Amino acid sequence: MTILHIPWIELAILLPLIGAFWVRWLRDPDTAREHSLWISGLSLVCACAAWLSLDTSRPSAALAREQWDYVARWLGRDIFVVDELSAPLLPLAALLFLLTELATLRTKVRRFSFASVLAREAILLATFACRQPWAIAILLAIGTIPPWLELRERNKPTRVYVLHMALFVGLLFAGMALQPLHSQAAAVLLMAAVLIRSGIVPLHCWMTDLFEHASFGTALLFVTPMVGAYAALRLVLPIAPDWMLRSIALLSLLTAVYAACMALVQHEARRFFCYVFLSHSSLVLVGLEVATTIGLTAALCVWLSVGLSLAGFGLTLRSVEARTGRLSLDQFHGLYEHMPMLGILFLVTGLGSIGFPGTLGFVGTELLLDGVRRIPLVATAIVAVAALNGLAVLHAYFRVFTGVRHVTSIDLKLRWPEQVAVLIFTALILGGGLYPQPGVESRYHAAVKLIEIRQQRLAGGNNVEPGLAGSPPIRDDAAE
Amino acid sequence: VTLEQMLGLGVVVFPSLLLAILGLAALINRPLSERVISRCTQIAVVAGLVCAVLVLASMLISGNRNMQIEVGDWVVIHDPQVPFHFHLKFVFDRLSVPFVILSFVLTGTIGAFANQYLHREPGYGRFFILYAMFLVGMIVAAVAGTIEVLFLGWELVGLSSALLVAYFHEREGPVINGQRVWSVYRVADAAFLIAAVTLHHLTGEGDFSKLMGSEAWPDGVAAMTSQQALFVGILLLIAAAGKSALIPFSGWLPRAMEGPTPSSAVFYGALSVHLGTFLLLRVGPVLNASPLLSVIVVLLGFSSAVYGVIVGRVQSDVKTALAYASLTQVGIITAEIGLGLPRYIPLIHIIGHACLRTLQLVRAPTLLHDYHLLENAIGDHLRAEPSAWERLIPARLRIAIYRLAIERGYLDALIDEFIIRPFERIFRLCDGLERRWTDFLTGTESRESDRVPAAVPEPAEELA
Numbered sequence: 001m002t003i004l005h006i007p008w009i010e011l012a013i014l015l016p017l018i019g020a021f022w023v024r025w026l027r028d029p030d031t032a033r034e035h036s037l038w039i040s041g042l043s044l045v046c047a048c049a050a051w052l053s054l055d056t057s058r059p060s061a062a063l064a065r066e067q068w069d070y071v072a073r074w075l076g077r078d079i080f081v082v083d084e085l086s087a088p089l090l091p092l093a094a095l096l097f098l099l100t101e102l103a104t105l106r107t108k109v110r111r112f113s114f115a116s117v118l119a120r121e122a123i124l125l126a127t128f129a130c131r132q133p134w135a136i137a138i139l140l141a142i143g144t145i146p147p148w149l150e151l152r153e154r155n156k157p158t159r160v161y162v163l164h165m166a167l168f169v170g171l172l173f174a175g176m177a178l179q180p181l182h183s184q185a186a187a188v189l190l191m192a193a194v195l196i197r198s199g200i201v202p203l204h205c206w207m208t209d210l211f212e213h214a215s216f217g218t219a220l221l222f223v224t225p226m227v228g229a230y231a232a233l234r235l236v237l238p239i240a241p242d243w244m245l246r247s248i249a250l251l252s253l254l255t256a257v258y259a260a261c262m263a264l265v266q267h268e269a270r271r272f273f274c275y276v277f278l279s280h281s282s283l284v285l286v287g288l289e290v291a292t293t294i295g296l297t298a299a300l301c302v303w304l305s306v307g308l309s310l311a312g313f314g315l316t317l318r319s320v321e322a323r324t325g326r327l328s329l330d331q332f333h334g335l336y337e338h339m340p341m342l343g344i345l346f347l348v349t350g351l352g353s354i355g356f357p358g359t360l361g362f363v364g365t366e367l368l369l370d371g372v373r374r375i376p377l378v379a380t381a382i383v384a385v386a387a388l389n390g391l392a393v394l395h396a397y398f399r400v401f402t403g404v405r406h407v408t409s410i411d412l413k414l415r416w417p418e419q420v421a422v423l424i425f426t427a428l429i430l431g432g433g434l435y436p437q438p439g440v441e442s443r444y445h446a447a448v449k450l451i452e453i454r455q456q457r458l459a460g461g462n463n464v465e466p467g468l469a470g471s472p473p474i475r476d477d478a479a480e
Numbered sequence: 481v482t483l484e485q486m487l488g489l490g491v492v493v494f495p496s497l498l499l500a501i502l503g504l505a506a507l508i509n510r511p512l513s514e515r516v517i518s519r520c521t522q523i524a525v526v527a528g529l530v531c532a533v534l535v536l537a538s539m540l541i542s543g544n545r546n547m548q549i550e551v552g553d554w555v556v557i558h559d560p561q562v563p564f565h566f567h568l569k570f571v572f573d574r575l576s577v578p579f580v581i582l583s584f585v586l587t588g589t590i591g592a593f594a595n596q597y598l599h600r601e602p603g604y605g606r607f608f609i610l611y612a613m614f615l616v617g618m619i620v621a622a623v624a625g626t627i628e629v630l631f632l633g634w635e636l637v638g639l640s641s642a643l644l645v646a647y648f649h650e651r652e653g654p655v656i657n658g659q660r661v662w663s664v665y666r667v668a669d670a671a672f673l674i675a676a677v678t679l680h681h682l683t684g685e686g687d688f689s690k691l692m693g694s695e696a697w698p699d700g701v702a703a704m705t706s707q708q709a710l711f712v713g714i715l716l717l718i719a720a721a722g723k724s725a726l727i728p729f730s731g732w733l734p735r736a737m738e739g740p741t742p743s744s745a746v747f748y749g750a751l752s753v754h755l756g757t758f759l760l761l762r763v764g765p766v767l768n769a770s771p772l773l774s775v776i777v778v779l780l781g782f783s784s785a786v787y788g789v790i791v792g793r794v795q796s797d798v799k800t801a802l803a804y805a806s807l808t809q810v811g812i813i814t815a816e817i818g819l820g821l822p823r824y825i826p827l828i829h830i831i832g833h834a835c836l837r838t839l840q841l842v843r844a845p846t847l848l849h850d851y852h853l854l855e856n857a858i859g860d861h862l863r864a865e866p867s868a869w870e871r872l873i874p875a876r877l878r879i880a881i882y883r884l885a886i887e888r889g890y891l892d893a894l895i896d897e898f899i900i901r902p903f904e905r906i907f908r909l910c911d912g913l914e915r916r917w918t919d920f921l922t923g924t925e926s927r928e929s930d931r932v933p934a935a936v937p938e939p940a941e942e943l944a
Contacts, residue, residue: 157922157923157924157926159921159922159923160918160921160922160926163921205914205917205918205921208914208918209918209922209926212926212927212928212929213928258910261903261906261907262907262910262911264903264907265904265907265908265911266911267929267932268929268932270929271929292561292562293557293559293561293562294557294559294562294564297557324936325932325936326928326929326932327932327936328932328933328934328935330934331934331935332652332655333935333936334650335936336649337602340506340509341507341509344506344507351639356635356639357631357632357635357636358632358636362632363554363555363566366555366566366628367555367564369673369677370562370564370677370680371562373677373678373680373681374681376677376678376681379674379677380674383670383673383674383677384670386670386673387666387667387669387670388666390662390666390669391659391662391663391666394642394659394662395659398646398649398655398658398659401649402646402649402650402655403649403650403652403655404650404651405650406936414509419509423507423508426507436554436555437554437555437556440555440557441557444557444559
């Protein structure tokens with residue numbers, strides 16, 4: 001039996017799911033943290049193995065799945081499958097959870113629910129590995145519950161979040177139910193659901209509200225994987241007509257510009273981060289407008305770079321917050337001398353997100369601009385967004401790290417687990433920036449498959465399910 | 481790969497290695513000693529300079545005036561309909577080689593100067609990381625064979641410059657000035673990027689040899705119409721104006737003098753401030769293609785020069801006065817480019833001015849000492865005689881001009897009044913509306929962030 005004969009995807013999902021129950025019974029928070037780290041680490045290994053099994057030896061993997069895919073046998077169809085679209089998203093999501101747990105200070109472990117984090121990890125990985133439209137919709141709906149539970153547990157207002165998420169879930173299920181009857185109407189409803197989940201203006205207030213009231217880690221883990229974009233690609237792209245994609249892209253572009261402007265006038269670090277994130281994540285949907293392979297490749301590249309860069313950026317802010325409490329941006333805090341590594345990471349991740357040369361985001365932005373170059377206004381708006389976000393990032397850096405040195409009797413230096421998290425993020429952002437070809441190539445293949453599926457659907461092909469956007473699953477390859 | 485090409489690559493590789501070594505040490509929190517940093521800097525600069533000089537010698541011997549090094553495609557997508565490639569290409573010609581040698585000589589000199597000047601400064605290591613980033617940016621921009629590669633270097637220069645202005649980051653003044661410099665640079669970068677995208681759209685190419693013709697610089701013909709050249713040229717002119725502090729972006733130049741003197745000397749007095757004019761020289765064929773564009777370039781150059789002269793005369797500190805003197809010369813160089821003079825004239829002007837200004841700026845901290853030496857040698861005090869202009873201009877007009885000059889032409893005030901404040905007002909209003917909306921949905925005050933204290937409180941004891 002080779003390593004390819006193991007159901008890696010199912011393992012990646014089951015490990016955190018079982019781990020969530022296991023960790024819940026542990027009384028000592030330090031032990032819970034340690035076990036969670038192991039479980040998330042193993043889940044990451046499985047997610048990486050699933051990605052590798054896609055790229056290396058498909059026929060043998062397919063055979064292995066025939067023997068090991070108990071989930072498929074039990075449900076009678078392939079639920080969890082890695083394709084070109086989801087292959088890098090799974091390790092990215094698993095890594096994000098692992099590094100968030102790793103960067104959680106020991107002083108915070110009593111208030112940080114590792115069981116909940118592992119459960120959310122399992123839900124997210126299942127969403128990214130899922131190909132069945134209804135299953136995706138159900139998982140998306142389930143994914144909205146943990147943040148709500150946390151808000152309730154912390155006695156925070158939940159109404160803004162609940163109203164938006166209820167609308168999202170309602171539209172999602174209505175769209176799915178309507179799909180066999182009226183494809184266009186279903187697409188409109190699904191589009192509306194995606195816009196809400198992606199925080200498109202004016203339906204974005206749930207996101208700022210979540211950052212206000214939930215813990216930073218929870219808010220970060222809920223928004224940075226960008227499941228709204230995933231839903232757009234899996235559920236909307238294959239069935240939406242061109243005008244609808246253009247509408248999504250236009251609204252996303254407006255959101256990107258608006259959020260970039262709003263980031264510049266924020267007084268507080270979390271809200272600033274939320275707007276910077278919103279601005280960048282909206283650019284992913286802009287790539288849909290052109291519906292060309294280059295446009296989609298750009299969108300998928302921006303997705304990876306933004307996901308990684310802004311997750312790192314958010315974790316940096318979270319680490320600073322863990323030492324100082326919530327940060328105002330009205331004054332200079334002078335924290336550089338206490339935490340120079342965090343200062344550097346803040347710049348690297350922030351600049352990576354705006355597409356600074358040498359970082360992961362640079363090629364994504366270049367591709368995006370190349371994809372929309374025939375629409376000068378869109379290209380200008382994207383450039384303006386990058387410029388404004390660049391201003392916002394450096395503004396925040398100056399406010400947090402410069403100024404008269406902060407006087408404290410307590411050592412604020414980075415602990416080693418945080419240093420490890422910092423170095424992993426930096427290595428990925430700079431490494432991906434200096435050697436971007438493999439990442440771009442993989443995203444290009446995913447884009448080609450997405451376009452193919454879309455063309456088949458629009459041409460009236462009935463043999464393709466909307467959720468099958470991406471390459472054919474592994475077993476299908478073997479059947480061929 | 482020929483020896484000549486290896487040497488050409490060495491020009492780019494050595495500064496990049498310096499940046500990698502210094503950056504990596506900082507990243508893993510293993511700060512290098514001053515001695516190691518200084519030695520690494522010396523080796524990288526000297527090695528890069530030697531490579532550049534050998535490239536020049538080889539070009540002179542072989543008679544090849546346009547050496548192109550194709551590194552290959554950094555990113556390539558073989559899409560049958562819309563192929564994409566990010567081509568890495570370096571060009572050594574009669575423009576880039578002198579500029580590269582100038583960059584190495586001046587940064588090398590300033591590196592040696594800064595090694596003494598910043599000895600035992602807490603930010604010594606940080607200075608040299610930014611110095612290395614600047615050097616890489618300058619070299620990459622100088623030898624760029626495509627507009628994308630030029631943009632790559634351009635951005636590195638911008639970031640390192642802004643962070644160096646804010647080098648003394650314990651004081652708010654330099655930090656605010658650094659932010660201001662960064663803001664102008666972002667506008668310039670945005671214009672540059674839109675120009676690059678437009679060039680791709682118009683001609684399908686970002687390669688200078690295809691955009692400007694295959695002939696060696698300064699010959700070449702832009703492959704575009706006059707209207708297209710005007711549009712692209714104006715965008716490039718905005719980018720150049722931002723980088724070279726031409727009107728209306730001149731406000732950042734005196735602010736940049738808040739940085740340490742070595743960086744002021746080499747960046748804002750010598751190299752960075754000339755990068756805009758370098759860009760105009762590089763895209764010279766685009767200017768040639770549009771007479772109207774050339775007129776605009778001349779007007780912008782002359783007006784910046786006049787502005788620099790007037791404002792510079794009333795400055796009370798030497799670095800700011802030198803900054804405006806730089807602006808005057810950069811304005812004249814820009815006008816020379818717009819006038820279509822042989823391209824070697826502005827290039828020689830750049831080299832001469834950069835060397836002189838660097839010398840003046842590194843001597844600036846000892847200005848009083850130099851004056852005393854001069855007066856001792858003369859045996860009398862230096863007298864400030866009113867110039868012919870001052871005698872000719874009526875007193876009221878002189879006062880008006882003086883006021884205009886002391887307020888630096890109100891450029892910053894105008895930007896604050898007509899761009900920054902309206903922007904803040906509009907988006908603070910949006911923020912207020914969002915607050916009302918979430919308050920309404922919540923049924924109570926929805927923002928915890930309103931209660932965040934401005935200053936960082938003492939951390940909780942449990943962290944200890």
